[in-house]
Amino acid sequence: MHPAFSVIFFTVASGAGFGLISLLFIADFFKLGGGFSDDQLVAGGLIALGLIAFGLLSSTFHLANPKNAWRAFSRFRTSWLSREGVFAIVFMPLALIYVGSIMFGAPEWLRVGFGFLTAVLAWITVFSTGMIYACLKTIRQWNTPLVPANYLALGYASGSLLLLLGAVFAGLETTPYIAMSALIVSIAAVLKAIYYFWIRSPGLTPTINTATGLTRAKIKLLDTGHTHGTFLTQEFGFQIARQKASVLKVVVFVVGFAVPGLMLVSVFNQNGGHAAAIVAVVAGILGAAVERWLFFAEARHVVNLYHGAQRC
Numbered sequence: 424m425h426p427a428f429s430v431i432f433f434t435v436a437s438g439a440g441f442g443l444i445s446l447l448f449i450a451d452f453f454k455l456g457g458g459f460s461d462d463q464l465v466a467g468g469l470i471a472l473g474l475i476a477f478g479l480l481s482s483t484f485h486l487a488n489p490k491n492a493w494r495a496f497s498r499f500r501t502s503w504l505s506r507e508g509v510f511a512i513v514f515m516p517l518a519l520i521y522v523g524s525i526m527f528g529a530p531e532w533l534r535v536g537f538g539f540l541t542a543v544l545a546w547i548t549v550f551s552t553g554m555i556y557a558c559l560k561t562i563r564q565w566n567t568p569l570v571p572a573n574y575l576a577l578g579y580a581s582g583s584l585l586l587l588l589g590a591v592f593a594g595l596e597t598t599p600y601i602a603m604s605a606l607i608v609s610i611a612a613v614l615k616a617i618y619y620f621w622i623r624s625p626g627l628t629p630t631i632n633t634a635t636g637l638t639r640a641k642i643k644l645l646d647t648g649h650t651h652g653t654f655l656t657q658e659f660g661f662q663i664a665r666q667k668a669s670v671l672k673v674v675v676f677v678v679g680f681a682v683p684g685l686m687l688v689s690v691f692n693q694n695g696g697h698a699a700a701i702v703a704v705v706a707g708i709l710g711a712a713v714e715r716w717l718f719f720a721e722a723r724h725v726v727n728l729y730h731g732a733q734r735c
Contacts, residue, residue, distance in 0.1 A: 424562070424659060424661055424719045424720070424722040424723075425657060425658045425659075425719070426661070426716045426719035427485040427719070429481045429483075429485045430482060430485055430719070431712060431715045431716055432477075432478065433478045433479065433481045433482035434478070434552060434574070435581070435715055436474045436475075436477055436481070437474065437479060437552075437578075438478075438549055438552075438574060438578025438581060438582075438711070439578060439582050439585060439708065439711075440470075440471040440472065440473070440474030440475035440478060441475060441545040441548060441549050441578055442545070442549070442579035442580070442581055442582020442583065442585075443467065443470065443474070443581075443582035443585045443586055444467075444468060444471035444472070444475075444518060444541060444542070444545055444582075445541075445542040445545045445546060445579070445582065446579065446582050446583055447459075447464065447467050447468060447471065447586060448538040448541060448542045449542070450586060450600070451464055451525075451538060452535060452538065455590075455595075455600065455603075456590055456595035456596035456597060456598070456599050456600060457595050458595070459589070459593055460593070461525050461528070463589065463593050464522075464525050465522055465525055465526050467586070467589050468518070468521065468522035468525070469522065470585070471585075472515075472519070472522070475511075475515075495508045496508045496509055496512070503554040503555045503558055504555050506554075507548060507551035507552050510544055510551055511548050514541065514544040514545060517537055517540050517541045517544055518541045518544075518545075521534065521538045521541045524537055546575070549571075549575050549578050550571050550574070552574055553570045553571025553572070553575065554570075554571050557570040557571050561724055561725045561726070562723065562724050563622075563725075564721055564722045567618075567621065569614065569617060569621060570618075573611070573614050573615060576607065576610050576615075577611050577615075577711050577714065579607050579611075580604070580607045580608045580610075580611040580683075580707060580711075581704075581707050581711055583600075583603050583604040583607045583608070584604055584608070584683055584700075584703050584708075585704055586600060586603075587600040587601065587604050587687075587690065587700055587703065587704075588700040588701060588703070588704050591690060591696050591697055592700075597690055597691070601690055601691050604683070604687055604703075605684065605687050608680055608683055608684060608687075608707070609680075609684075612676065612679075612680040615675065615680075615714065622721065629725050631728045634728040634729070644728075644729070644730075656727075659724035659727060660724075660727050660730060661719075663717075663720045668717060668721060671713055671717050672717065674710070674713050675710050675713050675714045676710075677710075678706050678713065679706065679707060679710015679713065679714060680710065682702065682703070682706035682707075682710075683703040683706050683707045686700065686702050686703035686706070690703070
């Protein structure tokens with residue numbers, strides 16, 4: 424699939440924002456590391472909402488007619504894209520009420536109640552984003568429960584690193600935030616490794632034989648029916664060299680997981696805590712962006728089997 428920058432920005436930014444506000448509620452509820460002040464919680468909540476809002480807006484840029492984006496909300500019963508949009512719309516006022524309850528000193532039950540609903544809706548929305556791709560049987564690399572699991576893990580990993588950065592600048596006890604980030608980043612790394620191993624499994628790859636149902640002999644397409652590229656070959660026939668993909672996967676694990684892990688150790692040892700926390704956030708987000716580019720670049724739609732490819 425052709426990697427669209429707008430979708431990459433959307434999934435990385437909104438995932439980090441949803442992860443941040445969910446974990447911010449946990450930090451607020453359990454008063455981790457001594458607890459953020461109300462002003463710090465409001466600032467963190469607004470940063471998370473900003474990431475989510477800009478991410479959601481950017482998702483419309485890859486549409487041929489962005490003014491028709493409202494139609495995405497009309498198929499809630501059958502479309503994960505519609506569910507994602509609806510859940511995101513429901514999430515926004517709940518999140519604003521949660522942040523407002525902190526800002527204006529609302530009763531604790533109101534603050535906790537709307538904070539919990541906000542965290543739940545954030546999780547559901549990210550899950551729905553992952554399911555948009557996981558439900559597509561025509562793209563084997565996406566048609567797996569590992570996709571929404573990876574979306575959740577990477578979003579919450581980015582959010583946990585942002586929360587740790589906030590804890591460092593707020594002067595809180597960072598041990599619980601370091602432990603939280605280390606756990607989530609480790610889970611994200613393991614899930615990503617499993618996913619990369621799974622998509623390379625040759626026995627699951629569709630071929631021109633399985634596409635046509637003719638399995639007694641090797642089928643070869645003699646004529647694609649066109650001499651130039653088409654919309655299908657441009658959007659669904661994007662190809663990336665295996666060597667380049669392997670290098671980028673190394674980048675994902677080094678920049679997206681190893682560097683943040685080393686920075687967590689530096690923060691724990693109080694060696695340049697502020698700088699280390701900033702590097703962890705930047706590296707984590709860059710690694711997530713590379714991972715998301717690869718996620719699209721390595722996806723092979725079965726329509727390629729009818730345009731010259733022998734397997735997907």
